[in-house]
Amino acid sequence: AQKITQTQPGMFVQEKEAVTLDCTYDTSDPSYGLFWYKQPSSGEMIFLIYQGSYDQQNATEGRYSLNFQKARKSANLVISASQLGDSAMYFCAMREGPWSAFGNEKLTFGTGTRLTIIP
Amino acid sequence: NAGVTQTPKFQVLKTGQSMTLQCAQDMNHEYMSWYRQDPGMGLRLIHYSVGAGITDQGEVPNGYNVSRSTTEDFPLRLLSAAPSQTSVYFCASSSLGLAGESSYEQYFGPGTRLTVT
Secondary structure: OOOEEOOOOEEEEEOOOOEEEOOEEOOOOOOEEEEEEEEOOOOOOEEEEEEEOOOOOOOEEOOEEEEEEOOOOEEEEEEOOOOHHHOEEEEEEEEEOOOOOOOOOOOEEOOOEEEEEEO | OOOEEEEOOEEEEOOOOOEEEEEEEOOOOOEEEEEEEOOOOOEEEEEEEEEOOEEEEOOOOOOEEEOOOOOOEOOEEEOOOOHHHOEEEEEEEEOOOOOOOOOOOOEEOOOEEEEEO
16 A cells, blocks of 8 residues: 555646645554655755644644644645745655654655646 | 755766765764655655664665765665666755654755666
């Protein structure tokens, strides 16, 4: 089974609208972390936001928020007031196991969603 | 700080040739890793290291070797390149987390685009 599933290969959104990028995950470990990365056409990987499995509140970073629904094993990224510069590939990733254990910094990535913002 | 640097940016190899992709970081991070990115498949972990002298395999290690003699450097060696190794390679680094939850993001290098003909 896929550990990280991103079901939207591509999305088109009007500028200034909010957008939700879906991510579901599969793990039996009670301790894990979920990340979102942005990859613009230039190719670099840019960290956006992190959610720990024990975090009580949804993570937020500026226009980015993570809609964490633990029981449903989903960690959707919400971008408010989208901008043309948000056009990029977006990857959801997961780390399993508690921090400080050997190798638990490994990330498993989804296949990504290509977001295109329309002016 | 330069962050994570990778050289070269682009490389073309013939089948059977060997080469080393270089990765360096100046953030004193214990953890370093190599991923490959193929179209439609996201990033997949090749090898990783939690400190000098300590390395282990990731999801797709075949055809690649690594070593870690210093904290700063983590080179990836292709011993006999194959067309299936055509990909974009990313090096990443992060601090090792303390016990408990932390948001230790991984910092990625700019990538090396490798083509094997």
